[in-house]
Amino acid sequence: xxxxxxxxxxxxxxxxxxxxxxCSYTVSGLRGLFWYRQDPGKGPEFLFxxxxxxxxxxxxxxxxxxxxxxxxxHITAPKPEDSATYLCAxxxxxxxxxxxxxxxxxxxxxxx
Amino acid sequence: xxxVSQDPRHKITKRGQNVTFRCDPISEHNRLYWYxxxxxxGPEFLTYFQNEAQLEKSRLLSDRFSAERPxxxxxxxxxxxxxxxxxxxxxxxxxxxxxQPQHFGDGTRLSIL
Numbered sequence: 001x002x003x004x005x006x007x008x009x010x011x012x013x014x015x016x017x018x019x020x021x022x023c024s025y026t027v028s029g030l031r032g033l034f035w036y037r038q039d040p041g042k043g044p045e046f047l048f049x050x051x052x053x054x055x056x057x058x059x060x061x062x063x064x065x066x067x068x069x070x071x072x073x074h075i076t077a078p079k080p081e082d083s084a085t086y087l088c089a090x091x092x093x094x095x096x097x098x099x100x101x102x103x104x105x106x107x108x109x110x111x112x
Numbered sequence: 113x114x115x116v117s118q119d120p121r122h123k124i125t126k127r128g129q130n131v132t133f134r135c136d137p138i139s140e141h142n143r144l145y146w147y148x149x150x151x152x153x154g155p156e157f158l159t160y161f162q163n164e165a166q167l168e169k170s171r172l173l174s175d176r177f178s179a180e181r182p183x184x185x186x187x188x189x190x191x192x193x194x195x196x197x198x199x200x201x202x203x204x205x206x207x208x209x210x211x212q213p214q215h216f217g218d219g220t221r222l223s224i225l
Contacts, residue, residue, distance in 0.1 A: 006154075031210070031211055032211050034213055044203070044216045046213045046214075046216075087155075096167075097167055098143065098211065098214075099145060099157040101157070104152070104153050105154050
């Protein structure tokens with residue numbers, strides 16, 4: 001069964017303290033892995049798409065990487081405004097519709 | 113690009129009532145998805161439309177749930193005889209093709225009294 005697991009569930013950082021979020025996946029052939037940011041009461045906001053192992057994407061303080069079993073979201077020198085829930089999702093190769101399979105998310109809190 | 117729009121943002125209703133939510137996708141996107149999200153969890157897939165055709169439904173979508181997308185434009189999700197367990201955030205997303213990112217609306221939060 002296709003599955004996505006994120007760790008840790010919650011992460012507290014001091015402003016400027018870099019860290020990484022993990023997304024482990026088990027799918028029948030990966031068509032794409034997606035990172036989203038979700039603020040309270042809002043819908044997920046798209047951040048990155050990764051399609052093949054070894055691929056990396058970067059945006060401001062965020063960098064996403066992909067291996068054959070997992071993806072990491074690296075946060076460099078975070079600021080309080082980076083506080084949010086970060087969601088990882090995959091599209092399985094067995095899907096004809098492109099539906100996303102999400103992990104449970106990592107809630108990040110960055111203290112000033 | 114005005115983004116995905118959902119209405120209402122919040123719906124409070126009594127158990128047993130029927131509710132209907134609306135989603136307006138990004139205009140050039142022919143793929144539309146509905147997801148449900150409960151507190152502390154990631155969104156779970158409910159159903160998928162390509163243009164006006166409903167091509168996949170999750171087993172989460174009981175016979176009390178029905179979705180439509182007339183003319184391949186906006187979509188509605190109706191829940192009949194609501195139950196406490198239906199309390200959740202209902203999210204709509206659209207994309208231009210299967211492997212492209214889905215863009216989400218801000219959801220409708222359903223609260224059952």
